[in-house]
Amino acid sequence: MAQITLKNVSKFFNGEAVVKNLQLTIKEGSFTVLVGPSGCGKSTTLRMIAGLEKQTTGDIWIGDRCVNDIPPGKRDIAMVFQNYALYPTMTVRENIEFGLINKKIPKDERRQRINDITEIVGLTPFLDKKPQVLSGGQRQRVALARAMVKKPQVFIFDEPLSNLDAKLRHQMRSELIELHKRLGTTFVYVTHDQVEAMSMGDQIVILNQGEIQQVAPPLDIYRDPENTFTAAFIGTPAMNIFKYDKVNMYLPHAKIAEVGYIGFRPEMVSLSTQAPHGQAFILPGEMMTRETLGSEVIYKVKTSAGHCLVKQYLSSVERAEKVYLSVDYRDLYFFNHHQQRIRPMMQEQASPVLLEVQ
Known part of the structure; x- marks a missing residue:
């Protein structure tokens, strides 16, 4: 696990600032949620941390490394996306194993990691099935397992539950909270849903129009909002x-x-x-x-x-x-x-x- 630090980070698209001079520290081992309305800059911030977008100005640190010029694959980050991004022609086992093969992890170690992770997320009975025969919740677990098996310093989640129905979202929220407690790794989670943010995060970052409105634990934001935007957004x-x-x-x-x-x-x-x-x-x-x-x-x-x-x-x-x-x-x-x-x-x-x- 690692601390993430953003120093004076901005992002411009076509001359327009979508993220403005962010100063943010994401604590090591925390479950930090970036939340705000559509277009507030939360997903762009996440993608800059992951290296999928290049910041226009500022520095991004992961642990003791400035990662400005380090490509996504070498930042020791695992991402879970909204659309799962599973390979339809591969089995569950092959989807999970794919990244390990690319990293040249020995076969015996790959098998052990896959067995351990699939047991944690309840996928052992489905290892030889293809993604198309799985439910939405099971496909989400495959995406989680594929990220977990890499043993990264940081997990990044980009609205991973938005495609699930209300009941399954509630179940998966509980599972992610338990998973974070078990792994103790730094989680960075993006959502537009303030209920998700309040129920999951131990640190909430509220964004609006590319600027941070408040950073605090959930109950502190609810009880002690800094401004009318935060007061009206949470609750x-x-x-x-x-x-x-x-x-x-x-x-x-x-x-x-x-x-x-x-x-x-x-x-x-x-x-x-x-x-x-x-x-x-x-x-x-x-x-x-x-x-x-x-x-x-x-x-x-x-x-x-x-x-x-x-x-x-x-x-x-x-x-x-x-x-x-x-x-x-x-x-x-x-x-x-x-x-x-x-x-x-x-x-x-x-x-x-x-x-x-x-």
């Missing part, structure tokens, strides 16, 4: 974020001019049909929709500040025209006019005042 449903001038609330001891946006997570909202009493931010509104998802209920509420999503567990609120949203002051997030987080806000206030929107 299901997304954080409710309103312009401060739409909310028109009173903030004692705060510099009002600095506040541009206010946000709160849907799951931190209390919902009732009666005006609540107590120390909280209160927002009256009109219920628009109610979506039941087993133990969870998602409400869409129209308020004077804009539409708001509320996530409740075993909610007693059925259908109602007028409802009241209340949020504990400690669960409010504040951002400046550049959409960057303002912290701390009013930490010195022991007893929050009633904050109400008319």
Whole structure:
């Protein structure tokens, strides 16, 4: 396993920057997930680490080697792609063995490695079958085994589960987490799915428009987002974020001019049909929709500040025209006019005042 370091790495296509001056350290042995919307630069970053794309500026280090001029095959990296890239005319065994033959690994060692790896990923009964008779999950395991058998310093995954159905994706996520724990190797994983990122990674790198928005463990990003993009991208449903001038609330001891946006997570909202009493931010509104998802209920509420999503567990609120949203002051997030987080806000206030929107 090895640490990966990107120093001032940029990539331009036709004069346009798709990755901008990245400064990133991927810790040795970590499961690091690059996540962001389509076109944010995550796959390009991955391909530059692997050597499949050449960075325009900057340096890439794997371990103690600067790999700028080292070809992909000599970077000691194994890649698992979205489309598996298996050879259809070869058996499972031959697909896994192919790279070892190219590396001139002795036959006895090849056989031992293949037996060990296929036992780990549950492919032993399928060694003599062709890829076309396997399920999507089994083909994904073949791609994993082919990468694992090389014993690389770094594993790179480019949206490897996106072609699988929801149930199989969940199963494969669990298997990859267990595999990482067993191997202890550096994993770098790209996805656009924030659920995958939050459930799998121990370090999350959020990208947008070629720039890093935040790097932190999953729960830190959820609880302590750096900006409105990260706050809204992580979480299901997304954080409710309103312009401060739409909310028109009173903030004692705060510099009002600095506040541009206010946000709160849907799951931190209390919902009732009666005006609540107590120390909280209160927002009256009109219920628009109610979506039941087993133990969870998602409400869409129209308020004077804009539409708001509320996530409740075993909610007693059925259908109602007028409802009241209340949020504990400690669960409010504040951002400046550049959409960057303002912290701390009013930490010195022991007893929050009633904050109400008319």
